Amino acid sequence: MMPSVAEMEAVLAVARHGGFRAAARDLCLSSSALSHAVAVLEERLAVRLFNRTTRSVVLTTAGEQFVAGIAPALQAIAQIVDDLGANASEPSGTLRINTSPGAARMMLQPIILEYGRRYPQVTVEVVTESALVDITGQGFDAGARLADAIPPDMIAVPIFPQLRMIVVGAPAYLSGRRAPIVPADLLDHRCIGMRLSSGRLYRWEFERHGEAMLIDAPGNLILDATDLILDAAVDGAGLAYVEERGALLHITAGRLVPLLDEWTPPFAGLSLYFAGRRHIPRKLQALIDLIREGHRLNYDLTNSILR
Numbered sequence: 001m002m003p004s005v006a007e008m009e010a011v012l013a014v015a016r017h018g019g020f021r022a023a024a025r026d027l028c029l030s031s032s033a034l035s036h037a038v039a040v041l042e043e044r045l046a047v048r049l050f051n052r053t054t055r056s057v058v059l060t061t062a063g064e065q066f067v068a069g070i071a072p073a074l075q076a077i078a079q080i081v082d083d084l085g086a087n088a089s090e091p092s093g094t095l096r097i098n099t100s101p102g103a104a105r106m107m108l109q110p111i112i113l114e115y116g117r118r119y120p121q122v123t124v125e126v127v128t129e130s131a132l133v134d135i136t137g138q139g140f141d142a143g144a145r146l147a148d149a150i151p152p153d154m155i156a157v158p159i160f161p162q163l164r165m166i167v168v169g170a171p172a173y174l175s176g177r178r179a180p181i182v183p184a185d186l187l188d189h190r191c192i193g194m195r196l197s198s199g200r201l202y203r204w205e206f207e208r209h210g211e212a213m214l215i216d217a218p219g220n221l222i223l224d225a226t227d228l229i230l231d232a233a234v235d236g237a238g239l240a241y242v243e244e245r246g247a248l249l250h251i252t253a254g255r256l257v258p259l260l261d262e263w264t265p266p267f268a269g270l271s272l273y274f275a276g277r278r279h280i281p282r283k284l285q286a287l288i289d290l291i292r293e294g295h296r297l298n299y300d301l302t303n304s305i306l307r
Contacts, residue, residue: 005077007041008070010034011049015067019057022153025136026275091283092121098135099144101128102226103270106245107144107159115290122283130197130224136275141284147268156271157288163269164244165205168256172236180239180259183215190238191217195224204241206263217241230256 003011013023014034024031042049049063059067095115099107104126116124127140135143143150146163150156167180173190180186183206194202201222203214219238223229226246233240234255250256272291274284 001044003041003045003070005074007037008074010037011041011063012067012071012074014038014050014057015059015063025134025153028136028139028275030137090121091119091281091286093281093283094123094125095142095283095287096125096127096140097142097144097272098127098129098133098138098140100130102243102246103144103146104128105227106243106270110294111159111287111290115287118290119283119286122286135273141281142272142274142287144270144272147271150271150273153276154273155276156273157291158269158271159291159294160245160269162266164264164266165241166244166247166261166264167204167239167241167259168233168247168251169239169259170234170236170256171254173233173238174257179257183213183260183263186215186217186239189218190221191219192229192232192238192240193217193219193222194226194229194241195222197224202241206260207265208263 010023010027013026014020017023017026020031020035020038024034027034029037038049047062047066048060049066051058051060097112104112112124112126115122132145132149133140133143135141143154144159147156147158167186169179177189178185180189183204186204191204196202201216204217206213206215217239221232221237223232226242229240229242230247230250232238233242234250239259244258247256247258251258272288274280280288
């Protein structure tokens with residue numbers, strides 16, 4: 001029986017990555033399922049395609065011949081499919097994205113809702129989790145996280161190339177109090193703490209002219225969600241340490257006042273990421289194109305939050 005296209009793509013992926021784990025991520029399969037599929041194919045062909053050890057997976061001579069023969073054919077098939085896809089009217093299907101709650105809030109208006117308006121045949125499902133997950137293993141098309149948290153084997157597309165954390169406080173809270181001038185002044189204030197998904201209490205980070213410091217901000221309120229922290233800060237519960245874009249509406253409306261501005265420089269921001277495939281689904285490519293369009297219209301990406 002002739003191998004299926006899926007089976008041939010599985011063999012090529014294992015050969016390309018030199019192992020089942022990375023190839024499985026590429027194909028959105030589990031390592032065990034991929035290994036079993038290749039073993040079944042080898043049994044049906046009555047030939048071993050890979051030599052497997054605990055440390056490596058290497059093509060046999062027969063495997064090298066097999067890969068050399070099928071690779072051009074699969075490339076030709078992929079090109080035909082791409083040509084057909086280029087003629088399709090619109091992307092369709094379901095686009096699943098995994099991200100953090102704060103990132104989802106930043107992406108919603110300028111990216112996710114705009115994508116939905118442009119491509120109504122695509123159902124966009126955004127799942128928010130604070131902890132980083134295996135997006136391929138859990139069936140997501142893409143994820144969105146801070147750049148330094150993205151696994152190195154993924155392809156990343158910057159959404160907001162730079163972000164910035166800031167300290168904010170409500171006018172009602174600051175009334176009658178001395179505003180902090182340097183981070184150490186926070187020790188004399190009531191601050192709203194942030195509990196991370198790891199269980200650790202977040203330490204506020206500051207830097208100026210190469211001088212960096214961490215502050216264990218004092219306070220009697222600890223929350224684990226940015227929207228709750230912002231609500232509490234607006235209500236005068238204390239000073240908060242939040243991402244600038246998320247606080248822009250409150251700052252513009254005068255409900256919050258930014259503090260310690262020169263101590264909070266920008267850092268590498270939010271990126272969309274996905275498995276390193278040669279052929280990107282049209283629904284995902286449309287999202288990538290929208291993000292890149294936003295880079296050219298960065299004013300709109302930033303200020304859409306204020307509208």
